[in-house]
Amino acid sequence: MTNFYDINKNKELLVQQLEYTAKNSPFYKAQFKKNNIDIGQVNSYREFRKIPITTKEDLQNYNEEFIAVKKDEIIDYVTTSGTLGNPVSFALNDADLERLAENERLSFEMVGVTKSSVMQLTTTLDRRFMAGMAYFLGLRKLGAGIVRTGSGLPGLQWESIERFKPDFLIAVPSFLLKMIDFAIENGIDYRNSSIKAAVCIGEPLRNPDFSLNSLGRKIKDLWDIELFSTYASTEMATAFTECNQHKANHSLSSLIFTEVLDENQNPVKPGEIGELVVTPLQTQTMPLVRFATGDMVKFYGGNCDCGRKSMRISTPVGRKKQMIKLKGTTLYPQQIINLLTAFETLKIFVIVASLNENQTDELLIRIPNDFVEIDRLQEHLQSGLKIKIPLERTSVEKLEKLKFPKESRKPKIFHDYR
């Protein structure tokens, strides 16, 4: 088997982490014992793979048992984002905060931030959010300038850009669009501002072929700054970051041991999609071993054009729970949403997944009944997905109701009835 999971690369760190975890984590002590895992024997990926996967449910149900330090060592309490399900508590001690700073220092270095750069943070630093603070710590370690504007308030963002002349922004991509709107409405010469690049979080920017997706394209067309994609989560406490080649996100191999696994928990081949399973290295308060993120990512091998050899992954193409199997092909709602959003004359749509009488997945895309370019849309979809999905005309009124259900604060484009 091809071994991108060469544990020799950071063997010492991985072995150290496993030994630390076996000694200090009540959850893993019990789990290793139950499964007869002798951490001292883990010498190869073959041995490492015998350790069972840890799930989000484990972390939720046995939360306290993951804490591997004395309570008075804990400094910072945060929660996970809880996109699906309830947010889960997470904690960090001094060493974890130092590690988090190093993680962002390495990540920012990858996008070209230096000591002489100034970065404006348009994300929140509080609200039990780990990332905002991580950015601050990383920039501080790097010695760069920091402007903490926080989230929202486009007016304050532009006033700060004018006042402090930052060259980088950290932002959620759709917030960049809001900033552009505000600048246009208020006659701000945003195209000639000091900003030269944005480090983006929270939303995907690129297609699997590394081209910008519709959201990325929209920003870039209006405002020609360099866009860097990043991907991170509280549980991983590590960022995966794009280099200046913009060909997927690099793994920081001294801080995280990364696997991308298929349904049978075998490593996928480069170019394939699998679930991201991580073992953060050098963490102390809540060490996780083989934590299944539930995020499906495309796996790329090492050897990037930038010269780095660390493995690369895409930003998530979907959640594991949303996987659709259709005519021998596996796909995710986001792939279909990206293609449909790129089709400019299609103003509204919803995607419906259900089970047919054979208990296999079925898909349907509802489009407005006055939409005229059906053939061209079908062609566009088929060239992107390699399969045909039925399109069904629906009244715009019904589509609006489906897309904006009363009980949900977010638009609901994917309806899963399986």
Ligand SMILES: [Zn+2]
């Ligand atoms: Zn690279």
